[in-house]
Amino acid sequence: MEPCKSSWVFRLFTILLIFIMCSTSPSLSWSLHPLYLNSTAMHQNHTATSEFRLLNRRTLIECPNPSPFLQIDVSPDSSLSDEEYLRVTVTGVLNPSGRDWVAMISPANSNVESCPLSGLLYAQTGDLSELPLLCHYPVKAMYMNKDPDYLRCKKKQCKKYSQGKCAVTTCSGTLTFHVINIRTEVAFVLFRGGFETPCILSRSNPISFANPKKPLYGHISSKDSTGTSVNDNVFSIRRFISPKVDHLAMAQCVLVSIMRLLNMRLTWVSGDKEPQQVQYGDEKTETSEVTTFAQDEMCSSVLPSPAKDYGWHDPGYIHSAPGSLSVIKAMAEEVESNKIDSIFHIGDISYATGFLVEWDFFLHQISPVASRVSYMTAIGNHERDYIGSGSRYQLTDSGGECGIPYETYFPMPTPAKDKPWYSIEQASVHFTVMSTEHDWSVKSEQNEWMKKDMASVDRSKTPWLIFMGLTRVDLVLFGHVHNYERTCSVYQKECKAVPTKDKNGIDIYDHSNYSAPVHAVIGMAGFTLDKFPNDVESWSLSRISQFGYARGHATKEELKLEFVNSDTRKVEDSFRIIKTQPSS
Structure with missing residues (x-):
């Protein structure tokens, strides 16, 4: 046998x-363990807290002179299936920067503006510096320079003409986000300043799943x-x-x-x-x-x-x-x-x-x-x-x-x-x-x-x-x-x-x-x-x-x-x- x-x-x-x-x-004890009080690096290693996750402890400044032509388009833009690869296109950018990035937020009405009074909430993470916070954690994020044509402004659009010639040219870029059915509407936000000093430039319309x-x-x-x-x-x-x-x-x-x-x-x-x-x-x-x-x-x-x-x-x-x-x-x-x-x-x-x-x-x-x-x-x-x-x-x-x-x-x-x-x-x-x-x-x-x-x-x-x-x-x-x-x-x-x-x-x-x-x-x-x-x-x-x-x-x-x-x-x-x- x-x-x-x-x-x-x-x-x-x-x-x-x-x-x-x-x-x-x-x-x-309700007190924080000294290991985490004394070492941000140790906390990041043992709790998988990345630079992106520290977004919630970053000062949200006001973006200077944002372009009036900025726009975020998402395709598809409604009735998402349970798994999608969304194309997020940012247009109307006057001066592309390597520190421009796009975040996916959920639910779509999440507040990603500044929450200065919340700065004391996150000392447990080991980040004890004086940093007001974003109010909500983005689900995903990607730098615009993932599109190799973005910084070189290969995709140009003329937004204003003067005497028959283009007076104002803007740039655009496209990113692809892998999205699964998380039961709530999602939206995309364009930031400038990298993860360290983010400021909001533009925000897309909400997008819903076909069957949440x-x-x-x-x-x-x-x-x-x-x-x-x-x-x-x-x-x-x-x-x-x-x-x-x-x-x-x-x-x-x-x-x-x-x-x-x-x-x-x-x-x-x-x-x-x-x-x-x-x-x-x-x-x-x-x-x-x-x-x-x-x-x-x-x-x-x-x-x-x-x-x-x-x-x-x-x-x-x-x-x-x-x-x-x-x-x-x-x-x-x-x-x-x-x-x-x-x-x-x-x-x-x-x-x-x-x-x-x-x-x-x-x-x-x-x-x-x-x-x-x-x-x-x-x-x-x-x-x-x-x-x-x-x-x-x-x-x-x-x-x-x-x-x-x-x-x-x-x-x-x-x-x-x-x-x-x-x-x-x-x-x-x-x-x-x-x-x-x-x-x-x-x-x-x-x-x-x-x-x-x-x-x-x-x-x-x-x-x-x-x-x-x-x-x-x-x-x-x-x-x-x-x-x-x-x-x-x-x-x-x-x-x-x-x-x-x-x-x-x-x-x-x-x-x-x-x-x-x-x-x-x-x-x-x-x-x-x-x-x-x-x-x-x-x-x-x-x-x-x-x-x-x-x-x-x-x-x-x-x-x-x-x-x-x-x-x-x-x-x-x-x-x-x-x-x-x-x-x-």
Whole structure:
């Protein structure tokens, strides 16, 4: 009889399965952590705050002598589909500047003028300089010099004639914006002065989506271990049905290989608060449960957080029925091969960190893979941590989200709200997923749950246990650090065993005589890559700083993991863990 097999892809924009802070847990406090008071650069690195996101702390001056001929035209300009590439053309520019830029704002009536009294609100970001703010965070922005003809004024128009000759010539440029259905009207604003000293020159008319209530961004997850076993049954999720209006769900059918849809969960987003239905298989249906969250639910302190204030965007209604571009493209190819059973994205999910419209863009980005196979997640610091919110680490990494958007968009088989730990079995592998952002100290609720869960594993059925350094764990997966690194069988910084080579030169760890777990850092799938230190520890066997993802395959006798370069599709590192007999 063929042994039970399972393959999976660990999907990581920046993966975080086990995040261990090198400090003691600070007590709960509403004061800002000194790390963020003293270092803007550190804040930008760990909360993904870019120069563009600092727009909200920039002085908005009045543009001197704006051109009376300025105009912004958008094509198409109405009834947008769920995904569009909008051409934004700026005309009537007298003196093109390399510091001219266009922002997309949502909703269209957002106030992007000056809010001088809000300057005190954002000290938590680490920017303590005296800078009044833009009142609302733009969704996207692009410099006009992305059009190579703009600065050279190759597209000229005569706006005024004198004695039969052109007296006033203006310039124009065109940009293309990728837009998805975010349920609200959008508009475009032309600024001058760069991101540092912006001033408004012109604003377009509002543009609306054709169907802001349409169900979108469906993604599948397992409700329990019975929903992860894969067989030859193929189900087609053909459409979503509202009690009042039929909605076409997607441009094409979503095919999923699952045991039973009743043991899987489908989650999607729409602008409709009424329950909807998913149709699958032979005319079977399931009615959705509808959830959402409000601005008042976001975490904050004395100074409002991004999620509570300038980063807020209406999330729509999330329905539930019982990532970098190169990485998602490479993973989509893996899923298309029909050899992948599930995806694990463990922590640092969207990096929205309080700028909530970015959840929509993330859900759209992962839909080619998350709508096809089970997409399992775990919470990380960029989803949960905020001062005074009950998180283990008193930092502002979530931007005030404090886990609410994450748990709403990605309902996992957890014991309760804000207890985002769970376990699930896939063929011969038992996965135990913890929350590093909640208390997991000795005798804590989570620690007791972990011990009980791991003690209950039947190693004759699931010989492989993937998680962290408790009793007889085979493989430990870390994230947070943005690169790839693999160790020997290590415990307390000491190699207890080293791998041997097979005939193909691949490292083999023999766990027939268990000594310690293998550790792997796999946080290399989207955010800026980290450099390795100059001093290499003796337990570190492989170090690679390239974008990619980890691909795993398991039988009862062998667990294999490969690091795949998402640009070249080349396997950069590979290792196997073997057992001659299942552990008891």
